[in-house]
Amino acid sequence: MKLQHYLGGLEGLGPLTIETRVFVEEWETRIFGIHTAMMALSPQLSLPATPSAFHTVWTWADLRKGAEAMNPFDYFKYRYYEKWLGGISGYFVANGYITEEELEARTAEYLGDPDKPLPRGGSPEIDRRVERYLEEGDSPHRDLAVPVEFREGDQVRVRNVPTLEHTRLPGFLRDRNGTVVTVYPGAYGYLTDTGADGIGAPMAVYCVRFDPQDLWPGNTEPNLSLYADLYAAYVAEPTAELAAPSGDASA
């Protein structure tokens, strides 16, 4: 199991760091821009082809997988965009676009002369596609008839699926009981196939309400509701023991 899948509810972390800036260092804006361009240029999107040499798939799932694969101590050690910088530069090396030696040598050049200008050039079609991606997005909604097993008001149990590298199931919900509050219309794919974890192909998505007293008995606050959007693969019939409403029966 990966700690990163089980962050919700983790105890003992101490006070918050309330930093309201989006970027705390100028360089963070650059890695954010690179990531967004990669998503926009990723070849599975139905956007106009460009002369960009980028030919491999890059989505949020790749970025998330990288962060979830980290040593959990490093996950806490490094700031948000430091993790992005590590994951994204590693991707370009692993996919043969650049070598680690090239990156190290160029890094040394810019360390010695931080103001040395960037190279020039590139086709404007690339930037037009990036703008178009931001404006149009990449909806996972599919107009497909898929099985919808549950209705609003139904009690459901969250499956404890065998996740390996990546999931969209918050760990603290596994094996817990909740109530469907919304069945989202249509079907929703996910950016990648998560294998035995179960998502990827278009399927129903439910908004499920949980009572935090069921999630963390005696160790949470009163008068709370926690809602999570859960792909159908993560949701099952309640077992007999869990079928009886727990906590506030009127909820």
Place this chain on the structure above:
Amino acid sequence: MTDRFHHPSDREARSAARAKALESLLIEKGIITDRTVDTVLKVFETKMGPFNGAKIVARAWADPAFKRRLVEDTPAAIAEMAGMNDLPAGMAGAEGEHMRAVANGEGVHNLVICTLCSCYPWPVLGLPPYWYKDPTFRSRAAREPRAVLKEFGLDVPETVEVRIWDSSAQIRWFVVPERPAGTDGMSETELAALVTPEAMMGVAVSKAG
């Protein structure tokens, strides 16, 4: 002793040089252009940002019927504003394909979190602030939201239900805070100036002046 959490003294300079080296190599190799990163950043300064969310909330404060439509069918209400040229194009763009607004009031306070990563409604709120992405916030807000809100300076009494929305699938949630007292007669532009990203994620409330 462990040096597990040690950072070198040139931590930021090294990251800055590495990010610039990467951008430079990607330009040279024809993957992106010398303007690509600036193009992305400009979109977040001019088209996608919390300035849109603030306008939407201000409209909801000024027009209760719009607020009902916003909560019942968020994309349609936002498209309605965009159709009147009150919002830029692209409000259903990247990370805004499926947005839903939840409204505070009547004994309910909403809080949006993402325990798995940092899902955030880009077109209306732009990019997430650091506090939202922080593992400590993401861990604690799920189990002890009132304690977390207190650290933000917000007291939510136990008589008010706290609804926590964990952004784990396609929906990107945002909060319509309550209209603050003392704002009667304010224009939508004046109202929008009172709406912060923090209020639209539920870790703050809006205040007059």
